[in-house]
Each structure stands twice: as C-alpha cells, then as structure tokens.
C-alpha cells in the first residue's frame with residue numbers, strides 16, 4: 263500500500279505513449295536513461311540499473327502525484343524537461359507526508375537546438391495532459407477540473423490559529439501553486455467581516471477559484487458573503503478551496519479524509535490540501551440553510567451546535583495560539599463545569615423508516631421558507647436572485663410537521679448537527695459523511711451522562727469509534743432538517759465554529775449548493 267493513503271493505488275503501466283533516451287539530469291555529463299510514459303506514470307530505466315534483466319523500471323513517477331511540468335532550453339543546443347511530483351514519503355514512525363520530488367531530463371538528440379526544444383516541449387505537454395486528474399464518472403456531471411493557467415483569489419486571515427497563516431502560505435503553498443501554473447492574488451483580511459464584504463461586493467469574474475487560507479470561520483464568512491450577492495446562483499458554481507490556517511480546520515481535515523489520505527495535521531495537512539488545489543479536481547458540496555427566530559438566514563458548510571461542544575469551541579478561543587491543542591484544554595475545562603441545557607429538539611429523518619409516517623399534505627397549505635412567519639411564493643415564481651427555498655421547514659412560530667420526530671427528552675449536554683466527517687483535525691465525528699450526501703448528521707448527548715463517559719466519547723472520536731461505545735446517552739440520527747428550541751437563552755450556539763445568540767433555530771440541507779476543491 264502506498265504510504266499516506268488508506269486506499270491502495272491503481273497499478274501503473276498500461277500502453278507506452280512516448281519513449282526515448284535522455285540524460286538523467288540537466289547537466290551535459292548526466293548518464294543516459296530510458297524513459298517510457300504511460301497514462302499513469304513516467305518509467306525510468308538506467309543502463310545497468312537495479313531492474314537488471316527484469317521488465318520493471320528502476321523508478322516510476324506516478325502522474326497522480328505530479329503537479330506540473332516545464333520545458334526549457336539548455337546549454338550546448340540541448341533542451342530539458344522537468345516534472346514536479348509530491349509522492350507520499352513515510353517516516354519510520356508517524357504518518358507519511360507528501361514531499362517534493364523534481365526530476366529533470368536532458369534532450370540532446372542532435373545539434374538542432376529548436377528540434378531538441380520541440381521534443382522537450384512535447385514530453386512536458388504530454389506529462390501535463392496526463393497529470394490532469396481523471397474525473398469520476400459514477401456521479402453524473404458533479405465533478406470538474408480547474409483550467410490551466412488558473413487564477414486564484416486567496417483570502418487569508420493572518421490572525422487564524424497560531425497566527426502563522428501568511429508565513430505558511432508563502433513557505434509551503436505559494437511555491438507549489440507556481441509549479442502547478444496557478445497564479446495567486448492574496449487578500450489579507452484586516453478585521454472580522456472583511457472577507458465577507460470583499461466577496462459580497464466585488465466583481466469576482468477574473469478568478470477561477472476562491473481560496474481560503476484560514477480557519478473554518480473565514481470560509482463561513484466567504485460562503486455567506488457570496489450567498490448575499492444577487493448572482494449567488496452563478497457565483498456558487500465557482501469552486502472554493504480551504505487551506506488549513508486555523509486551529510480547528512474541520513473542513514480541511516474532512517477533505518483530506520474524503521481523499522483517502524491518512525489522518526495528518528499542521529504542515530502535512532496543509533501540504534495535502536495545497537496538493538489537492540494543485541490537481542484542481544472540484545465537486546459539489548451541500549450547504550445547510552439555518553433560520554433563527556430573530557429572522558436571520560445563514561448558510562453553513564460544517565455544523566451547528568449547542569451546549570458542550572459549542573462551549574468548548576468558544577471558551578477555548580482565548581487559547582487560539584495553541585493551535586489544535588486549544589480544544590483539548592477547552593474540553594477539560596468544560597468537563598469540570600459540565601452543564602445541562604433544556605430545550606426541544608425535532609428532526610426530519612433522512613430515512614423515513616426511522617420517523618413517524620408523513621402526514622397527508624394539505625395541497626392548499628402555504629409553503630414557507632423557514633424565516634419566522636415568512637411565506638414563499640409558489641415554486642418557479644421566485645424573484646430572480648431569490649435564495650433557495652427551505653421547502654422542508656414551516657415557520658418557527660408553528661409546530662413542526664406531523665411526520666417529524668420530536669425527541670422525548672428535553673435536557674441535553676450537547677446537540678451537534680454536522681455535515682462533514684470532521685469536527686476538528688483530530689475529531690472524526692461523522693465517519694460516514696460525504697461532501698454531497700444530502701444529509702445532516704445529528705448527534706445529541708442526553709443529560710445524565712457522567713464526565714468519564716463524556717471523556718471516553720471524545721477520546722474515541724479521534725478514531726471515529728465513539729458510536730461503538732454504545733453509550734446510552736449518545737444518539738445519532740441522519741436527518742434532512744432539524745429544529746432546536748431552547749427553553750431559555752442559555753448557552754452558546756455555534757455555526758461553523760462561530761458564535762450565535764441562543765434562540766430557536768431550524769435548518770435544512772440544500773444538496774450540492776456550492777463547489778469545493780476535493781481530492782476525490
């Protein structure tokens with residue numbers, strides 16, 4: 263199995279598309295090697311190489327690991343072509359990481375400099391073409407690939423996490439993007455809401471992708487800024503990309519997980535996510551529309567919470583400089599002062615078998631968009647630019663529809679509705695979640711759980727095995743919509759890790775509402 267991936271790679275080889283004998287390096291005296299390019303790899307054989315009489319190459323560079331290739335003239339009428347790959351390399355202990363590997367080959371087939379350069383360019387062009395990721399076909403037309411050359415607007419929060427986002431971007435990400443022919447314009451945020459205003463108000467047509475180098479909070483700003491534009495439906499087709507610069511980095515960890523990569527953090531996670539951007543494959547992502555009793559409508563890509571988990575998230579903000587360790591410290595502090603929250607939780611199960619059978623629908627009943635008391639126009643008659651209708655919700659002032667499930671208990675330690683696999687770099691909360699599974703993964707912890715049981719759940723969540731504990735206080739149900747009505751304005755609510763005033767909230771999934779760079 264290739265280091266760094268949970269899934270085994272496909273075998274290389276296949277028919278040879280190009281072959282030739284070139285210098286194994288840019289300098290004139292480099293030993294000659296024989297190259298064979300197949301659809302999946304560049305195979306290198308050296309005379310007297312380790313493959314000896316066997317048919318296998320001495321080295322094979324997987325094009326799935328390749329981010330770029332260039333051709334250029336060299337001394338003495340020669341030309342060169344090079345390729346840059348980021349294969350996984352494993353330390354003896356710990357998780358393997360993608361590491362840069364550049365190989366250059368010298369073309370000197372005669373005294374004609376232009377002829378040599380043409381050959382080098384032909385190899386380089388073919389390597390670039392074959393390095394474009396294959397678009398998965400099992401899921402209709404939901405996938406796309408960024409164009410080359412590509413123009414990216416990078417929204418970067420210098421205060422995210424431990425405050426190293428700008429340095430890390432310049433040291434780790436920018437060189438990789440240059441190799442992949444992705445030109446960047448970096449917008450450094452100066453205050454909260456800065457990115458929100460930027461993407462809401464500006465012409466974004468010159469960018470092929472919007473990259474967020476920050477924590478999940480900045481991406482939340484960007485998503486909601488984009489959804490406030492009159493052209494939101496078009497602009498949401500522009501792929502978004504998350505590069506982990508924050509402390510939680512839940513979406514980055516989820517995308518790394520969906521790509522089949524081993525669990526990693528910090529620079530290794532950043533390199534994996536930058537590699538995903540370099541390859542350019544993007545797909546659709548679900549968003550959840552949240553409506554509050556005070557009339558706010560918010561769009562969320564990660565999760566909504568109330569109680570313990572949200573308390574940890576917000577209480578640990580002051581330890582932001584510790585990076586991900588802030589959550590461990592916050593968990594221990596919140597465990598010490600464990601609280602119970604009272605309210606009513608209702609949901610529409612994703613699997614109708616799990617709920618009460620749907621009540622016959624009144625054909626004359628008004629359709630609502632979930633904002634308190636707001637009634638939607640009939641489908642198809644919405645004003646241009648109108649936001650997507652919350653067709654599963656009724657106004658918060660009305661009882662939930664009869665086919666919803668109302669949780670009998672009304673005392674909770676925590677309620678968390680997540681739509682990605684990871685709640686943080688080290689918390690695999692919803693192992694079954696996918697980018698567009700049309701599902702909200704609803705977890706709730708009933709009052710009465712002991713501190714020890716709660717700690718065990720969080721420790722097991724590092725491996726995603728918390729449900730295997732069969733804790734009677736922990737419930738999990740995949741849903742399409744939910745409503746939470748706190749009995750008092752007690753406790754912190756969070757959306758995508760950002761604090762929200764505590765009030766009645768409901769939300770529903772909107773399938774495939776935006777696009778995101780992803781490795782699979």
Ligand SMILES: Nc1ncnc2c1ncn2[C@@H]1O[C@H](COP(=O)(O)OP(=O)(O)OP(=O)(O)O)[C@@H](O)[C@H]1O
Pocket residue numbers: 419420421422423424451452453454455456476477478479480481483507508509510511512582759760
């Ligand atoms: N220049 C800035 N100074 C202070 N705050 C900012 C600035 N730019 C953005 N913010 C705000 O900082 C908040 C947190 O940002 P972000 O999500 O990037 O980092 P984080 O909270 O450390 O990461 P995570 O969400 O992964 O825990 C956001 O609410 C954002 O509005």
